[in-house]
Amino acid sequence: MSNFKNNKGMKxxxxxxxxxxNGRDAKVLGIYPINTMPRxxxxxxxxxxxxxxxxxLRNIPEGTSITFGRKGFGADFWIGQDNRYSRIHFAIVKxxxxxxxxxxxxxxxxxxI
Numbered sequence: 001m002s003n004f005k006n007n008k009g010m011k012x013x014x015x016x017x018x019x020x021x022n023g024r025d026a027k028v029l030g031i032y033p034i035n036t037m038p039r040x041x042x043x044x045x046x047x048x049x050x051x052x053x054x055x056x057l058r059n060i061p062e063g064t065s066i067t068f069g070r071k072g073f074g075a076d077f078w079i080g081q082d083n084r085y086s087r088i089h090f091a092i093v094k095x096x097x098x099x100x101x102x103x104x105x106x107x108x109x110x111x112x113i
Contacts, residue, residue: 012093015065019105022087029102029112031095034058042079042089043108050092050102057094065093065103084108 019026032038034057037050048068056066069075073087086106093101104110 012063012065015067015088015091015093015103015105019088022105024086024105024107026091027104029090029104029110031099031101034094034098034100037092037100038102038112040090040102041111041113043084043106043110044080046079047113048079053092057092057100060094062094062096065091067091067105069105 016026029040030038034054035051037054040048040050042048053066060066066077067075067088068077068079068090069088070083070085071078071081075088079085079089086108089104089106089108090110091103091105093103095101102112
């Protein structure tokens with residue numbers, strides 16, 4: 001995965017608009033405390049430990065997100081290059097000082113384990 005590009009994050013409304021423009025609907029997979037984030041699995045079985053993003057989440061304003069997706073399409077972190085990965089495959093949205101939502105933005109699937 002790439003390095004985090006900025007500390008601003010994407011506004012939640014921008015995230016949902018971008019996902020809708022890409023022809024899909026975003027689905028909330030769960031709400032979690034920032035200090036106990038789950039693991040996520042993308043469609044090809046790749047596991048991503050979300051707890052490693054705790055510091056990034058603490059440093060972005062409430063209502064913003066960090067995004068994960070295909071290289072070259074504006075995601076904060078790259079999870080792959082081929083077109084099986086969505087431009088924005090999933091996102092984590094900060095919804096309070098200590099909480100966040102994990103959102104699936106893909107057609108090929110994302111799940112929490």
